[in-house]
Amino acid sequence: MKGRTIFKGKARGEVLMTSEDISFYGGCDPETGVIVEKGHELEGKSVSGKVLAFPTGKGSTVGSYVLYALSKAGKAPLAIINESTDPVVAVGCIISEIPAVDKVDIKKLKTGQKVEVDAAEGVISIVS
Amino acid sequence: MGLELNTEEKAMLNGDYGIATKKAMEIITTLGTIYGAERLIPISSVQIAGVSYHNLGEAGLEYLDEMAEDGTTQVLTTLNPAGMDLEEWKKHGISEDFAENQQRVVDAFSKMGVVTTCTCTPYLIGNLPHYGEHIAWAESSAVCFANSVIGARTNREGGPSALAAALTGRTAEYGLHLEKNRNAQITYEIEANIEETDDFGLLGQVIGERTGNKIPYITGIEHASTEELKSFGASVATFGGVAIYHMEGITPNRTTIPEETEIVTKDELESARVKLDDEDADIDFISIGCPHASIKEIARVAEILKGKKIAAGKTVWITTARPTKDLARKMGYYDIIENAGAYLVSDACCAVAPLKGRFTGLMTDSAKACFYARGKNDFRTKIRTVEECLEEAIK
Numbered sequence: 001m002k003g004r005t006i007f008k009g010k011a012r013g014e015v016l017m018t019s020e021d022i023s024f025y026g027g028c029d030p031e032t033g034v035i036v037e038k039g040h041e042l043e044g045k046s047v048s049g050k051v052l053a054f055p056t057g058k059g060s061t062v063g064s065y066v067l068y069a070l071s072k073a074g075k076a077p078l079a080i081i082n083e084s085t086d087p088v089v090a091v092g093c094i095i096s097e098i099p100a101v102d103k104v105d106i107k108k109l110k111t112g113q114k115v116e117v118d119a120a121e122g123v124i125s126i127v128s
Numbered sequence: 129m130g131l132e133l134n135t136e137e138k139a140m141l142n143g144d145y146g147i148a149t150k151k152a153m154e155i156i157t158t159l160g161t162i163y164g165a166e167r168l169i170p171i172s173s174v175q176i177a178g179v180s181y182h183n184l185g186e187a188g189l190e191y192l193d194e195m196a197e198d199g200t201t202q203v204l205t206t207l208n209p210a211g212m213d214l215e216e217w218k219k220h221g222i223s224e225d226f227a228e229n230q231q232r233v234v235d236a237f238s239k240m241g242v243v244t245t246c247t248c249t250p251y252l253i254g255n256l257p258h259y260g261e262h263i264a265w266a267e268s269s270a271v272c273f274a275n276s277v278i279g280a281r282t283n284r285e286g287g288p289s290a291l292a293a294a295l296t297g298r299t300a301e302y303g304l305h306l307e308k309n310r311n312a313q314i315t316y317e318i319e320a321n322i323e324e325t326d327d328f329g330l331l332g333q334v335i336g337e338r339t340g341n342k343i344p345y346i347t348g349i350e351h352a353s354t355e356e357l358k359s360f361g362a363s364v365a366t367f368g369g370v371a372i373y374h375m376e377g378i379t380p381n382r383t384t385i386p387e388e389t390e391i392v393t394k395d396e397l398e399s400a401r402v403k404l405d406d407e408d409a410d411i412d413f414i415s416i417g418c419p420h421a422s423i424k425e426i427a428r429v430a431e432i433l434k435g436k437k438i439a440a441g442k443t444v445w446i447t448t449a450r451p452t453k454d455l456a457r458k459m460g461y462y463d464i465i466e467n468a469g470a471y472l473v474s475d476a477c478c479a480v481a482p483l484k485g486r487f488t489g490l491m492t493d494s495a496k497a498c499f500y501a502r503g504k505n506d507f508r509t510k511i512r513t514v515e516e517c518l519e520e521a522i523k
Contacts, residue, residue, distance in 0.1 A: 004161075091288045
């Protein structure tokens with residue numbers, strides 16, 4: 001799959017996919033990476049160490065700092081894949097140096113799949 | 129066509145101007161790419177949000193410290209409210225721990241050359257762009273005021289993107305920087321009598337909730353003071369994400385008048401008030417100054433509180449910018465307000481200070497303050513005129 005570079009970098013890991021938007025501020029614990037938004041498809045699951053795929057971000061601009069906090073705590077996602085990256089997540093990925101790609105049909109990805117992301121080229125390859 | 133950079137901008141992105149500038153340029157060019165900008169443009173003024181340690185946390189502070197290593201502002205840059213009055217925090221019940229961390233945030237900004245005003249109304253204290261000027265402001269209420277009332281041009285920046293603009297003196301040309309995106313899209317005819325700051329806040333709530341991402345053209349308002357427009361803008365931005373509006377006979381921007389028209393009735397404003405009024409609210413906290421109070425508003429508060437005493441069990445915060453507080457001192461308003469037992473709090477506000485658990489019921493003239501008091505602090509709320517709020521305080 002080929003998308004657009006949001007922030008460069010390479011990652012290899014397991015996909016965590018949701019069809020629901022994510023608000024990092026208030027919706028994700030900055031210390032553990034666990035999604036805490038009530039009723040969210042990923043509630044109780046951790047984004048830490050995953051290739052996180054979701055449609056787009058929502059909510060407060062402070063969300064960028066939550067991604068930064070996760071990265072400092074070693075709990076950030078390995079990479080982020082969006083249908084369309086919003087400014088809050090884009091800025092979060094840049095300041096935290098998380099590889100990120102958008103303009104990707106994320107429905108083609110499944111939770112648990114192993115993928116390789118080369119964000120500078122915008123390429124996502126399914127390994128298994 | 130992609131985003132094109134000039135030689136200096138390329139050098140910034142390449143790291144020739146240091147790490148903070150490189151990081152800042154990455155943020156600006158990525159946002160430019162996402163929004164389809166073709167070039168960057170110089171900006172002349174920045175307002176940064178994300179200042180309260182309460183919202184930033186340790187990670188946010190760490191980021192600011194990192195940027196402060198070698199980052200310096202290139203244009204006039206001012207700061208949003210912090211979580212406390214930077215001088216009189218102790219008597220407002222802020223903890224030593226919080227104060228220390230808050231000061232570290234302000235110091236990091238200061239090191240970068242930011243004027244540490246700590247106010248959401250920079251336009252009242254010297255960060256005042258003129259009509260048509262390109263700026264990069266965060267703080268939704270100030271963005272709305274700058275675009276609509278002044279006619280300056282800014283998108284709704286977030287904390288890091290505003291800082292990035294400050295460190296590079298640039299922003300990407302998209303959204304509200306382009307004339308074609310500033311045109312009104314829907315007309316609202318106001319059939320109610322809109323008189324005080326609370327009414328203007330409620331009107332902002334009604335239009336904000338209805339308009340979605342359509343730019344409003346508002347008719348039927350005969351007169352509005354600067355204070356009333358600041359209240360309206362704060363509210364329409366909070367309840368609807370509106371970054372620009374047009375008000376017939378009052379705001380200066382060119383626009384065509386949209387044919388699609390909706391009526392706003394008195395009943396709708398009353399239902400908006402009912403929505404912000406919790407029947408069972410037990411008022412122990414009264415706050416005026418969201419957005420930060422002007423010297424005119426403070427003079428009026430002093431006039432009402434002269435010779436009065438705030439009732440036992442009630443706390444009153446009048447929030448404003450530090451230069452306005454200094455002026456209020458000089459004019460004797462500070463002494464009148466503080467002698468009555470109310471606090472004239474600068475640098476902070478009731479939405480970003482660490483107040484959760486300290487109070488249960490807020491009365492204010494600000495619809496925006498009600499929104500945040502409920503969402504962030506679990507307070508119950510009532511919205512009233514300034515006069516009614518102060519009557520409640522001395523009752």
